Amino acid sequence: MPSPEFVAALAHFPKGIAVPGDSYEDVRRKFGPAHGHDPGPDIAVEPAKVGGVSGVWVSKKGEPVPERTVFFVHGGAFVSCPAPTYTFYAAWLVRATGARAFVVDYRLAPEHRHPAALHDCVAAWRGLVAAGVAPERAAFFGDSCGGGIAVAALLRLRDLGAELPACAVAHCGWFDLEVSGDSATNPVGDDPFVNAEWIRERGRDYLGPAGSARDPFASPIHAELSGLPPLLLQTGQMDTLRDDAVRLAARAGRAGSSVTLEIWPGMIHGFLGMHGAIPEAAWAVRHVAEFMAHHTK
Numbered sequence: 001m002p003s004p005e006f007v008a009a010l011a012h013f014p015k016g017i018a019v020p021g022d023s024y025e026d027v028r029r030k031f032g033p034a035h036g037h038d039p040g041p042d043i044a045v046e047p048a049k050v051g052g053v054s055g056v057w058v059s060k061k062g063e064p065v066p067e068r069t070v071f072f073v074h075g076g077a078f079v080s081c082p083a084p085t086y087t088f089y090a091a092w093l094v095r096a097t098g099a100r101a102f103v104v105d106y107r108l109a110p111e112h113r114h115p116a117a118l119h120d121c122v123a124a125w126r127g128l129v130a131a132g133v134a135p136e137r138a139a140f141f142g143d144s145c146g147g148g149i150a151v152a153a154l155l156r157l158r159d160l161g162a163e164l165p166a167c168a169v170a171h172c173g174w175f176d177l178e179v180s181g182d183s184a185t186n187p188v189g190d191d192p193f194v195n196a197e198w199i200r201e202r203g204r205d206y207l208g209p210a211g212s213a214r215d216p217f218a219s220p221i222h223a224e225l226s227g228l229p230p231l232l233l234q235t236g237q238m239d240t241l242r243d244d245a246v247r248l249a250a251r252a253g254r255a256g257s258s259v260t261l262e263i264w265p266g267m268i269h270g271f272l273g274m275h276g277a278i279p280e281a282a283w284a285v286r287h288v289a290e291f292m293a294h295h296t297k
Contacts, residue, residue: 002266051127075144147173177203181243236267
């Protein structure tokens with residue numbers, strides 16, 4: 001059962017965040033106030049460029065450089081929330097994992113359509129490895145659309161024969177830009193954060209008129225999923241995209257990749273973003289930290 005804190009928070013959840021027909025400018029305007037928070041006095045933030053791609057290092061102040069690294073691919077529906085506005089989110093992972101995080105500032109749609117974001121993530125990761133980040137002590141983390149981009153980046157790196165991280169986590173990832181899963185077509189409850197048509201519209205922003213929602217590097221549900229590092233897929237019972245994580249887990253498992261799937265009862269899309277307000281978000285971060293610690297020894 002969802003916590004009382006979640007029930008109370010849901011009653012005050014903002015209305016009209018994802019309205020079908022919203023433009024990408026509308027998304028940026030609505031998402032802006034929920035991002036850019038102060039990561040906290042214990043957190044150091046340092047802009048950087050690796051592999052020709054900008055980003056932001058997030059780490060604990062006054063501590064030696066950690067051996068573990070989180071490569072953070074942020075959400076924002078492909079069109080919003082540049083990396084510097086996501087340092088508060090990365091700080092939750094930094095505190096829980098003891099790692100430092102690099103939040104990659106990939107190019108946003110529609111000004112830069114697919115595969116620009118994918119290319120940026122691949123280049124940034126390879127730049128980190130070239131600069132001395134140990135892949136066996138590193139993990140990918142992506143939330144929402146960033147979860148889909150993170151998995152796509154793993155696929156591209158695999159195909160290039162590049163070094164892969166020790167593991168990867170996708171929280172409520174976007175894996176099917178057609179939004180064809182059962183949780184979208186036959187929902188078990190209300191998801192106030194996203195809806196199927198709005199996600200399809202953001203997919204069109206990302207892909208452009210010539211792009212295909214069945215491109216496996218845009219919708220990894222259509223990809224060949226062997227040879228990936230261990231995956232942790234987190235989703236909520238009420239998440240519009242819950243079934244996409246279920247299908248991706250099944251396909252990856254069938255291909256021989258190790259997958260852990262978590263479906264959180266009563267939770268909505270992106271519930272980890274309610275960290276500090278609901279215990280489920282803190283528990284989800286703890287699960288991420290435990291998973292990363294196990295695989296980056």
